[in-house]
Amino acid sequence: MxxxxxxxxxxxxxxxxxxxxxxxxxxxxxxxxxxxxxxxxxxxxxxxxxxxxxxxxxxxxxxxxxxxxxxxxxxxxxxxxxxxxxxxxxxxxxxxxxxxxxxxxxxxxxxxxxxxxxxxxxxxxxxxxxxxxxxxxxxxxxxxxxxxxxxxxxxxxxxxxxxxxxxxxxxxxxxxxxxxxxxxxxxxxxxxxxxxxxxxxxxxxxxxxxxxxxxxxxxxxxxxxxxxxxxxxxxxxxxxxxxxxxxxxxxxxxxxxxxxxxQIVELARALIREAGLEPDKDIAIQFIGIRPGEKVKESLTYDEERIAPSANPHISVIQPMPLNTDILSRNLKQLAKLTPQDADRAMQLLLRIIANNADDLSDGNESAE
Structure with missing residues (x-):
């Protein structure tokens, strides 16, 4: 029903x-x-x-x-x-x-x-x-x-x-x-x-x-x-x-x-059944292709992050990766110069900030000046 x-x-x-x-x-x-x-x-x-x-x-x-x-x-x-x-x-x-x-x-x-x-x-x-x-x-x-x-x-x-x-x-x-x-x-x-x-x-x-x-x-x-x-x-x-x-x-x-x-497809099937209907019979499931920016699988941690238990068994604590705060500050100042005309470069700049290495954004970033 x-x-x-x-x-x-x-x-x-x-x-x-x-x-x-x-x-x-x-x-x-x-x-x-x-x-x-x-x-x-x-x-x-x-x-x-x-x-x-x-x-x-x-x-x-x-x-x-x-x-x-x-x-x-x-x-x-x-x-x-x-x-x-x-x-x-x-x-x-x-x-x-x-x-x-x-x-x-x-x-x-x-x-x-x-x-x-x-x-x-x-x-x-x-x-x-x-x-x-x-x-x-x-x-x-x-x-x-x-x-x-x-x-x-x-x-x-x-x-x-x-x-x-x-x-x-x-x-x-x-x-x-x-x-x-x-x-x-x-x-x-x-x-x-x-x-x-x-x-x-x-x-x-x-x-x-x-x-x-x-x-x-x-x-x-x-x-x-x-x-x-x-x-x-x-x-x-x-x-x-x-x-x-x-x-x-x-x-x-x-x-x-x-x-x-x-699995998202199994979630869809479970929802159809929860509604009292039959997947692929009463309600079809259609695959439409991965949308811009989507990954097939997500992860909760980086490989380099060390995980430890907390006092709550349902919560874990990650020891943050080392951060060079001087490089981060310099890179954020460069990111702040990004204009709407530079939008196509946004992801590249963000990933370089995330890398947090000595090759900061001031190198080769003239278009954001």
Whole structure:
């Protein structure tokens, strides 16, 4: 029997039990009574962060985002579910340094979760400068001002696409990881990076697309028959981000236990069956080819990164690779000279920054001058 597509329990598609611990040890200790700022608070991760942070009784919750409708929606939900939690909704572009400084001066946030990002891979391949401005310079703005303002903790949300990046989005996130690593040196603010893979039902991700295609009667479109991805549900990803925040002492890169990677075509078949239909009979699956910037398989770590367990069995700690901060600073100054006319060179420049070797961007970079 065909089921309501919008009411499907997609967490069952993970093929494992979601990672939810009955008690978030330490989370309440570092959140309760504190002013907590969430950037990208209108997004899939940011909005769930807001809801889970509210459970731990922050002194004030700051919802920062660029899109008024999404921030307004989260604000309404929070005020309905958590009327005792003071909430401020702030429409601010993270690229606007003056606006950000005003937010930190006015509200003095002690805990910052930085979830704001341009994340859609093919779209960012066509809008490379926008990805750099938002993901790199926006992150640098928020993190630098948080450090200068004396924030206690700063947790940056990264992605598996930052590992051996094949696209501009992933490359900008890896450069941002490096900026956080640089800022964490000799810092009173405890900086941490949390890296994880795809999130089920996040806005613009594969499950919402599949659901729309399913509602139309198919076909469900898949890039490549061998395409695999790591998946988590939105609540479990955010749950572990909060736990990583309690574990952080500063300078860590955490990765979350995402189970085994899942074949996208099998995910499509499972969703069709969950709807009470038969794959390839009631609903067709069509392979459309790999999109710009896509990889067949993602990885959560670089080969050179050393992984160690944490106090939480579902979270591992990566010892960051050595970073020459002088070279990074020089290269970032060169990247800042990139103009829209140089967009075709963006990926090349980003990969040279990621390499972080003595052959910095000042060599042969006249067109960016």
């Amino acid at each position: 065909k089921k309501d597509i919008h009411g499907l329990d997609v967490s069952r598609l993970l093929g494992r039990k979601p990672v939810i611990i009955s008690k978030l040890y330490g989370a309440s200790d570092y959140i309760r009574g504190q002013v907590v700022l969430i950037t990208g608070a209108g997004g899939s991760i940011g909005s769930e962060l807001a809801l889970q942070v509210a459970l731990h009784q922050p002194g004030k919750l700051l919802l920062l985002g660029h899109g008024e409708n999404s921030i307004f929606s989260v604000d309404l939900i929070l005020k309905d579910r958590f009327p005792d939690v003071p909430v401020e909704s702030l429409i601010v572009d993270i690229q606007d340094e003056l606006q950000l400084r005003d937010v930190f001066q006015r509200y003095k946030p002690q805990i910052v979760f930085h979830a704001a990002a341009h994340k859609h891979v093919p779209l960012m391949e066509r809008n490379r400068i926008a990805a750099i401005q938002n993901n790199i310079w926006g992150t640098q703005n928020v993190a630098t001002i948080a450090k200068q303002s004396g924030a206690r903790k700063f947790i940056f949300i990264s992605t598996d696409k930052a590992v051996y990046p094949a696209n501009v989005m992933g490359a900008t996130k890896r450069v941002s990881e490096m900026i956080i690593q640089q800022l964490s040196e000799n810092s009173a603010t405890q900086f941490a990076v949390v890296r994880f893979g795809n999130v089920l039902e996040s806005r613009g991700s594969v499950i919402p697309i599949f659901k729309k295609q399913l509602a139309r009667g198919g076909p469900l479109t898949v890039s490549h028959p061998d395409m695999v991805r790591y998946f988590m549900s939105i609540p479990e990803a955010v749950h572990l981000v909060l736990q990583a925040g309690s574990l952080s002492k500063g300078g860590e890169l955490f990765i979350l236990d995402m189970g085994e990677p899942i």
